Amino acid sequence: MKLDGDFQFIDVAQSDGVVWLTLSRPEKLNTFTAAMHGEIREVFARIRQASEVRCLVITGAGRGFSAGQDLADLDLSALADVVEEHYNPLIRAITSMHIPVIACVNGVAAGAAANMALACDIVLAARSAKFIQSFNHVGLVPDGGGTWTLPRLVGLARATALCMTGEAVPAEQAEQWGMIWRCVDDDKLIEETTLLADRLSKQATTGLFYTKQLLRLSQTRTLDEQLNLERDYQHSASQTNDFAEGVDAFLNKRKPQFSGN
Structure with missing residues (x-):
């Protein structure tokens, strides 16, 4: 099945049994829009129908993974609808995917993007990457499953402080806390992710x-x-x-x- 397409806000590449999905709005730090969500859903649907795909990698273009939601592309009076229509299905799709899903976090992962990364099965992050629960900066609560995932990864005390302060967690500290699988040098991130993805794609x-x-x-x-x-x-x-x-x-x-x- 053909997985690539005329996408505007994501890039899709396939090598053997591995698909790389790259969030691609680098000028906006790959922030999410309704259109980007739609493109991601389309790729996920194609992956579910493609028996030859054995592993999915999600990463970001440019200097960041994603800074979360693009506030300019948001109906501020209908935030619950945005969560229900876009972010909840996104997290459910990742966690129920029939193949391994790797987050290749190449830079800042903030807000819903941080929680999307943490919802993946395995997270590798560049040493320069940071994870930020930035919702408190605009008076919101964490979504994208963050209030479920974080306490289970780092404990209630750390999760509470991270969500209430919005402090950034550097990748090395995230690894030490058990938030992610591995922190690697920036120039080794793609290589390490590729090796892992290829390894998983050849398993049962x-x-x-x-x-x-x-x-x-x-x-x-x-x-x-x-x-x-x-x-x-x-x-x-x-x-x-x-x-x-x-x-x-x-x-x-x-x-x-x-x-x-």
Whole structure:
């Protein structure tokens, strides 16, 4: 399936089983508009129909990942509608994606963009990158799942302070706090992300999907409930072609060739 298109506010590139989605309004620090949300939804829909896509990377063009919402492209009297129509579906789409989703944070990630990055399965950030809960600067509350994600990543005390003060968290500190997977030197970010994406795209992606769903569901389940879920998901994983391929490869001492099926 053809994933690229005549997009104005994003760039889409595909290499083997990996799709790179780049937020591309660099002159506006890649801030979100309704039109950009529409383009992202279109790409996500195409990815869901493209069996050859095995990993998605989201990054930003220019000097930043994204500064969040473009306030000039906003109906200030209908903020709840904007959240419901754009940001909630965006976060739900990322967290339920059937393939691994990597955030490649190349600079500042503020507001809803910070929370979008943190909603991805794995976050790599350039050493110069920063994460900012900037909502308090305009009298708003965090959205994009930030009030759910942050306390689970860094604890309630840190999450509360970050949301109330709007202090920037440098990438190195974000890694130390467990907010992100890894902080890398700026000139190594694309290389490291590419290696990770290629590695994930060659794994049993259905099994990876089940894994990330189990991890997310564990946040609201008891141990007994989680044990039952693991049993059920393990049954589903054992019915895949990739499981059969993995077992055969192990028994015959060869490298598995997973297909994502």
